[in-house]
Amino acid sequence: EEYSHIQGTRWNKNVLTYRYCVIGRYTRDLRSSIVDSLIESAFSVWARASGLTFVRTHSHNADIMVEFVTYAHGDFYPFDGPRGTLAHAFGPGIGTGGDTHFDDDERWTAGGAGYNLFVVAAHEFGHALGLRHSRNPESLMYPTYKAFHPTNLLSREDVANIKALY
Ligand SMILES: CNC(=O)[C@@H](NC(=O)[C@H](CC(C)C)CN(O)C=O)C(C)(C)C
Ligand SMILES: [Ca+2]
Ligand SMILES: [Zn+2]
Ligand SMILES: [Zn+2]
Numbered sequence: 001e002e003y004s005h006i007q008g009t010r011w012n013k014n015v016l017t018y019r020y021c022v023i024g025r026y027t028r029d030l031r032s033s034i035v036d037s038l039i040e041s042a043f044s045v046w047a048r049a050s051g052l053t054f055v056r057t058h059s060h061n062a063d064i065m066v067e068f069v070t071y072a073h074g075d076f077y078p079f080d081g082p083r084g085t086l087a088h089a090f091g092p093g094i095g096t097g098g099d100t101h102f103d104d105d106e107r108w109t110a111g112g113a114g115y116n117l118f119v120v121a122a123h124e125f126g127h128a129l130g131l132r133h134s135r136n137p138e139s140l141m142y143p144t145y146k147a148f149h150p151t152n153l154l155s156r157e158d159v160a161n162i163k164a165l166y
Contacts, residue, residue, distance in 0.1 A: 010130040010165045011063070011092045015053045018043070018098075019062035024069040027117075029108040035117065038110060039066060042121035046129060049159045050166040064098040064128050070105045079103040086145060087120050089127035098128040115145060122153055130165050134158070 020039075026032045043054040054064075072078040075096060077088055082105045089100040100121070107114030119140075126141050134141040138155045154162075 009092065011052075011098075014051065014166065015055060016064060016098070017055050017057040017059070017062040018064040018066055019057055019059070020066050022065055022067065024067045024073070024104060027068045027102070027104050027108045029114065030110060030117065034110055035108075038118040039121055041118055042125055045122050045153055046125055046162060049154055050129070050162045052129070052166055064100060064125075066100050066102075068102045068104040068108075070103060073101065075099075075101070077101075079105065081105045082107075086115055087124050089124040091127060092130050100124045100128055116147060119147075119149060119153065120145065126158070126162070129162065131158070131161055134161075 018039075020026070020035075026035055030038075040056075046052060047054055067073070070079055071081070079085060079101075080103070085103060086106050087100065087102045090096045090098060092098055102108065102117070102120065102124075108117040109115065110117065123140055131141050133143045134155075134157060136142065136155065136157055137146075138157070140149070140153050140155065140158050141161075
């Protein structure tokens with residue numbers, strides 16, 4: 001399974017809205033203001049490379065709904081408890097398109113022990129924008145979590161792929 005439940009291939013607009021925590025709540029691992037800044041940073045990685053704009057909204061029909069959930073949570077891809085699958089995202093499209101779910105049975109961190117929320121969110125938002133996995137271990141879209149990345153999270157391949165799409 002690609003963990004990027006592809007719907008459309010790309011968004012046909014360049015301002016995308018996102019909203020947090022409609023189903024689940026914030027993770028208890030981090031203060032909500034830290035979660036906000038990590039998610040913002042993950043969006044800004046793609047905004048810089050693509051020219052897309054991401055706007056947080058509280059309206060009901062945000063393009064990208066961001067949730068921290070566990071096990072079965074209303075889609076066909078239940079999470080699996082600690083470790084294993086960390087998160088998943090739906091490709092561009094209406095409804096669940098773009099929606100991004102984090103397994104809240106993981107320990108989410110801003111840099112300490114556990115899984116780095118900024119890095120995982122950036123990977124997931126790549127899917128939410130229409131990117132598939134890469135076989136290049138240098139790529140952010142590599143299917144296995146890596147704790148350490150060079151300062152610029154996106155590989156040349158990631159930048160080329162998002163520019164080809166938008
Ligand atoms: C530590 N566990 C892993 O490395 C697992 N990989 C993931 O959970 C992917 C997310 C990482 C790359 C942030 C799932 N994915 O592709 C979502 O879009 C397994 C490789 C075990 C599946
Ligand atoms: Ca898990
Ligand atoms: Zn889900
Ligand atoms: Zn993935």
